Amino acid sequence: MPKIIVDNLMLRITTVIALLFITTSMLAQNVQQKLPEKxxxxxxxxxxxxxxxxxxxxxxxxxxxxxxxxxxxxxxxxxxxxxxxxxxxxxxxxxxxxxxxxxxxxxxxxxxxxxxxxxxxxxxxxxxxxxxxxxxxxxxxxxxxxxxxxxxxxxxxxxxxxxxxxxxxxxxxxxxxxxxxxxxxxxxxxxxxxxxxxxxxxxxxxxxxxxxxxxxxxxxxxxEKTTATVELLDVKNKPTETNVNVSFVNSVTKISAFDFVHYLDTQGKPDTVILEAVIPYDVVANTIPPVVKRNFRLQPGVHNTIQLSTPQGSINISQRNASTYTQGVRALISKGNRLIHTQDINTSQKYLTGDYDIEVLTLPSRKFKVSVQQSQQEQITLPAPGLLNIYNNAAGFGSLYEINDDGSQQWIKDLDNKESKSTIAIQPGNYKIVFRVEKAPGSKYTTVKNFTIKEGLSTTVRLFD
The missing domain is CATH 3.40.50.410 (von Willebrand factor, type A domain)
Structure with a gap:
């Protein structure tokens, strides 16, 4: 192929790439609420x-x-x-x-x-x-x-x-x-x-x-045309946080008027958004928990800067063989005695910086306290569950207890009173089963079985040898 044709082809490709870059940049920097012209x-x-x-x-x-x-x-x-x-x-x-x-x-x-x-x-x-x-x-x-x-x-x-x-x-x-x-x-x-x-x-x-x-x-x-930028501030009050869904909710009707995913360009500048100035807004950064600036009034005809304090870190919760739990495993994330999120096992999720209480819904559940730091990931790793195989000769009534390190016990669940064999995924630890056959003529026929569950292994308990 002659050099002049190659050069022209390369020039065209370069021009197309440049135009695409400019168009993409313009789209990234101009986010507009759908406002009728009339x-x-x-x-x-x-x-x-x-x-x-x-x-x-x-x-x-x-x-x-x-x-x-x-x-x-x-x-x-x-x-x-x-x-x-x-x-x-x-x-x-x-x-x-x-x-x-x-x-x-x-x-x-x-x-x-x-x-x-x-x-x-x-x-x-x-x-x-x-x-x-x-x-x-x-x-x-x-x-x-x-x-x-x-x-x-x-x-x-x-x-x-x-x-x-x-x-x-x-x-x-x-x-x-x-x-x-x-x-x-x-x-x-x-x-x-x-x-x-x-x-x-x-x-x-x-x-x-x-x-x-x-x-x-x-x-x-x-x-008059009204614009705004939303700055998501980190722990040092710098606008470095991004990739957060932001909602402008009509603070009177409570209906969302405008939603977008926050963006920072290569120079660290957020999008400029064009907004309806007549409406009072609740500006919501949909972090966990959400950050809300209520009843915010835009100054019409000028550019408005809206700052929300949204410093974030993340929590990663992992467990090998979590699929052993037939219904899966989730974690309850609470802050100040208020449930704010449910997180799946083996996932990472961003949260605002601060202290959280976490209860992972294994059997039995496991509780943790975590302090989320700016741009840091807090890791929670649970041991793989073991399998408890329970054999029973007759229907009856019973419960499963965990034995704590200090010797105290905690009820976990009631056992299925009709199954002759049942298999339960359970966390490593010391346990006991208390069981009485349904047709037994008194409580003196209650049987108690102590056992230990080890990570990733099966344990068999026969209620009546």
Whole structure:
């Protein structure tokens, strides 16, 4: 083959390898939660009679109309955003106490900003405050299809129709109808703030300035791209731990919003992940035991660094001839009197650094205390079991005991009272069997047999010679 062809071929191969490397590196460094490109924001405006109360030099409704109109006008430049307007308490008088007083004034559409501003000016406060019912109806306002659905509630009072806005909001969040709502309270009584915080992210707007800030914060959180890295810290608080499954769990609905396996590149840098900033998260490093940072709020529009202390070592539990146990062997791993994991025999498993109690479920079980150190493996090795062959001439009742080094005994198990011969896999040690034939006329006919089990060997015990 001519040299020039070989050179061209090698150049192409090198180029392909380089492109694959770059592509792989890009994939490794950009992990993205599946976020729809389109965002839909529904403004849910309180039009109840209390919105006529003075707020500075104007009424609460006038302030809300003015700021909301300016906001809607400023959002015309975003082609991936659709808006809608629903109001409540504005169609019937307060005396009517109409708890279905809510209406979608302007539905979602492109370039409907002028229509929303026009309808805002026509809303006149009149009636009551059916927040729960309005939220239920709002679920039907969002068109089918993939989009990030946001609700911004602007109100000056609590539910007045015996509904449960918090329960409705939670149910709709769990169904994925919309993300965590934003609730902007205008001059809300401090005693009522708790009722709003369970409904959504609550902003207490005490005056015009804080109302404007709250609106801007809600829009910023809804629209700006937000990224994060998760640093898994070792015992020296260095971000060297990796290959751990990490979950971002919606701390309101308890449904996992995003899962990935943590990765460090060749320079020791973790992935950058793109996340939904509207949701509060429980960030879970699925170590054993898990490490959780609860109700974590991402700062929208910026890069967030989330640190979790996850120093790990490992425990290896091994035993020759473990298959002699017909049902296999497992170990119970506990920390602070709490069972945290079940580990199979002849396996190695990572754990957070610290002290653990281990009970290996051989017959009889064996208990150990282990201190896991950073990046170290603690080894537990059990001797191979022996085989106990029990011969019996007649059915009866009996138990197997282990004799400890100090002469004390410990019950292990009851024997099968119907089998004439049974074989049991059992750990090396000193034992005894206490047995009485079922048809024997008294306890004086009990027989006691002492014996020793040796590693990997068979021992025969005849209950009646």
């Amino acid at each position: 965002t839909r924001i529904l403004f849910l405006l309180d039009g109840s009679a209390s919105m006529l109360a003075k707020w500075g030099q104007e009424t609460r409704m006038d302030v809300a109309k003015s700021l909301l109109s300016n906001l809607v006008d400023s959002l015309k430049v975003n082609p991936k955003l659709e808006l809608a307007l629903r109001a409540y308490g504005h169609l019937y008088s307060k005396g009517a106490q109409n708890c279905k007083d809510t209406k979608l004034e302007v539905g979602f559409a492109q370039k409907n900003h002028a229509q929303i501003i026009k309808e805002l000016q026509l809303i006149s406060p009149k009636g009551t405050t059916p927040i729960a019912y309005s939220l239920e109806q709002a679920a039907n306002d969002f068109p089918a299809g993939s989009s990030r659905n946001i609700v911004i509630i602007i109100t000056d009072g609590i539910e007045s129709c015996d509904g449960d806005p918090c329960a409705v909001s939670l149910a709709l969040q769990k169904k994925g109808v919309f993300l965590r709502p934003f609730v902007i309270g205008l001059g809300i009584d401090k005693d009522y703030t708790k009722e709003f915080r369970c409904l959504g992210d609550f902003f207490d707007a005490k005056d015009l300035n804080t109302f404007q800030v709250a609106l801007q914060k809600a829009i910023k959180t809804s629209l």
